[in-house]
Amino acid sequence: MSLIVKARNIVYEYIRRDDDGNVEGIETALDQVDLDVKEGDFVAILGANGSGKSTLAKHINALLKPENGTLLVDGKDTLDDNETLAIRQTAGMVFQNPDNQIIASVVEEDVGFGPENIGIPTDEIWTRVEKSLRSVGMYHYRHHSPNRLSGGQKQRVAIAGVMAMKPKCIILDEPTAMLDPVGRQEVLSAVRELNEKNGITVILITHYMEETVHANRIFVMESGKVIMQGTPREIFSRVEELKEHHLTVPQVTELAWELKKAGLSLPDGILTKEELITALCQLSSTN
Amino acid sequence: MSIIVNELNYIYNPGTAMEVQALRDINLEISDGEFIGIIGHTGSGKSTLIQHLNGLIRATSGGIFYNGADIYDEGYDLRTLRTKVGLVFQYPEHQLFETTVMADVCYGPKNQGLDEKEAMLRAVASLNAVHFPEKHFYDSPFELSGGQKRRVAIAGVLAMNPEVLILDEPTAGLDPQGRDEILEMVSDLRRTQHITVILVSHSMEDVARYVDRLIVMNGGGIMYDDTPQAVFAHYKELEEVGLMAPQVTYVMHALAEAGIPVETGATTVAEAKDEIVRVLC
Numbered sequence A: 001m002s003l004i005v006k007a008r009n010i011v012y013e014y015i016r017r018d019d020d021g022n023v024e025g026i027e028t029a030l031d032q033v034d035l036d037v038k039e040g041d042f043v044a045i046l047g048a049n050g051s052g053k054s055t056l057a058k059h060i061n062a063l064l065k066p067e068n069g070t071l072l073v074d075g076k077d078t079l080d081d082n083e084t085l086a087i088r089q090t091a092g093m094v095f096q097n098p099d100n101q102i103i104a105s106v107v108e109e110d111v112g113f114g115p116e117n118i119g120i121p122t123d124e125i126w127t128r129v130e131k132s133l134r135s136v137g138m139y140h141y142r143h144h145s146p147n148r149l150s151g152g153q154k155q156r157v158a159i160a161g162v163m164a165m166k167p168k169c170i171i172l173d174e175p176t177a178m179l180d181p182v183g184r185q186e187v188l189s190a191v192r193e194l195n196e197k198n199g200i201t202v203i204l205i206t207h208y209m210e211e212t213v214h215a216n217r218i219f220v221m222e223s224g225k226v227i228m229q230g231t232p233r234e235i236f237s238r239v240e241e242l243k244e245h246h247l248t249v250p251q252v253t254e255l256a257w258e259l260k261k262a263g264l265s266l267p268d269g270i271l272t273k274e275e276l277i278t279a280l281c282q283l284s285s286t287n
Numbered sequence B: 001m002s003i004i005v006n007e008l009n010y011i012y013n014p015g016t017a018m019e020v021q022a023l024r025d026i027n028l029e030i031s032d033g034e035f036i037g038i039i040g041h042t043g044s045g046k047s048t049l050i051q052h053l054n055g056l057i058r059a060t061s062g063g064i065f066y067n068g069a070d071i072y073d074e075g076y077d078l079r080t081l082r083t084k085v086g087l088v089f090q091y092p093e094h095q096l097f098e099t100t101v102m103a104d105v106c107y108g109p110k111n112q113g114l115d116e117k118e119a120m121l122r123a124v125a126s127l128n129a130v131h132f133p134e135k136h137f138y139d140s141p142f143e144l145s146g147g148q149k150r151r152v153a154i155a156g157v158l159a160m161n162p163e164v165l166i167l168d169e170p171t172a173g174l175d176p177q178g179r180d181e182i183l184e185m186v187s188d189l190r191r192t193q194h195i196t197v198i199l200v201s202h203s204m205e206d207v208a209r210y211v212d213r214l215i216v217m218n219g220g221g222i223m224y225d226d227t228p229q230a231v232f233a234h235y236k237e238l239e240e241v242g243l244m245a246p247q248v249t250y251v252m253h254a255l256a257e258a259g260i261p262v263e264t265g266a267t268t269v270a271e272a273k274d275e276i277v278r279v280l281c
């Protein structure tokens, strides 16, 4: 399978200047990052505050360009200005705050805004709007005002807006941080469905460990570097190491880990409620 | 000493097409030193309610009494109320405005009349309390990562030494360690300084772990007001209003249904572990 994101040694520094334009400080936000994401994968990026996740996300969308190293998105070099538009259509972004992403006063117009902006013919726009709203389960709300929707619904409209650009890849930067538990679940299942049914590559940045248990691969960042990568089971078996990097494990994994420490013989790497319940029932029947 | 909310109603944009009744008939009594959680679906009225408590929003009808005084009385000093009832906003961007982090955190204490040096001491102590990295003290608050901004916003309110600390989604955007650090710190402050803490949160795990009393909002009204254990026992009803119980509560219920004789009341990892160990070991 081909790589949709291929980063080699990318470096990015934020330069802080005082009022006179003199350099006050340099923050290396990305420090020789290598990253491979296969087309169709669902990957998650974890890491402490300030570790460089959003900076990396903005590179994949060509909002920022590496100062060193190369970044290919679907084979296109983000340093090539002629490719910028094409890259933004390939890789769409969804941010944390649903309110800041809504532009129009009717849901369907909001979703059609992107395609209209790049000159897609009207007929085609409406087909896309319908399809994207259906794919996130919001078609029923097409005539509603986005302001009247719940946070989870707004965020799904924002995702539909990105979908209408027909991206191959969608990057979500903490899309559920402001949502209630049900809204969080709605957004996640919408994203999983896009990945599984439409083959869209998903890059999910989150501070909620539970949201990453279905990912194919997890990358962990610290101080601008990717310091761990693996499947969720591999990553979340390293409980103590994760804690050193300001992270944790899903609540059920933590419970399983505590139960093991207390002497129960449970398998390693339990990630979901269902797995823990099955393991505990087995244990209880052999007792 | 307490906050009393009496028959509170609030309507945004009354008399226009955009009219929204955000709060309906809210009655509450909050005693000194309580640790209260508020949960509810997006748009249920949580942020609107807490902005009433420090006088930022004025009720459409009903009253609020702070330590026995009616805050809507003519001549009531709302400015002082705002320093006693400190509110950390849901979106830190709404709260940051100075050119450096230090100036931002000093703003509150200076407004309270402290001199430059005292304000600085308070600012440094608060920034340390939220584990904000020293190397960014003199950077612009707008050139920080999301979680770093959040920490600065919290420090700005802490620096005023409030009697009541209200945090609107303080851990949204914080990494797991930051989440624990902030909540532990708030919990400590409450114990040592006897302040009242009100925590608005979408994390059922966090409220289960920290608060003693949990208020559930639904469509502008109060649906439950009880201990976290009692509230999360209604997990099926909570799911209908956008909420859930902590993951471990579901595990306990599933085990009980599978015939393992566990009590289902656990809402934290520690409680669940003790109960499972009690039954299975």
Ligand SMILES: Nc1ncnc2c1ncn2[C@@H]1O[C@H](COP(=O)(O)OP(=O)(O)OP(=O)(O)O)[C@@H](O)[C@H]1O
Binding pocket: A014, A015, A016, A027, A028, A029, A047, A048, A049, A050, A051, A052, A053, A054, A055, A056, B142, B143, B144, B145, B146, B147, B148, B173, B175
């Ligand atoms: N506009 C900016 N100007 C200067 N420095 C910045 C800017 N944005 C971010 N930084 C710095 O770059 C580093 C990486 O920031 P980034 O936003 O990528 O982190 P993050 O991993 O997304 O963090 P969070 O989990 O808090 O969102 C941080 O140290 C931050 O202070």
Ligand SMILES: Nc1ncnc2c1ncn2[C@@H]1O[C@H](COP(=O)(O)OP(=O)(O)OP(=O)(O)O)[C@@H](O)[C@H]1O
Binding pocket: A147, A148, A151, A178, A180, B012, B013, B020, B021, B022, B040, B041, B042, B043, B044, B045, B046, B047, B048, B049, B090
């Ligand atoms: N400035 C405003 N103008 C008009 N309506 C508003 C305004 N602010 C909030 N509302 C509406 O009032 C209701 C309550 O909103 P509020 O922000 O208090 O909810 P919340 O429980 O804090 O939600 P969230 O979990 O998303 O933060 C919602 O229907 C919201 O759309």
Ligand SMILES: [Mg+2]
Binding pocket: A053, A054, A055, A173, B145, B146
């Ligand atoms: Mg970020």
Ligand SMILES: [Mg+2]
Binding pocket: B046, B047, B048, B090, B168
């Ligand atoms: Mg709110």
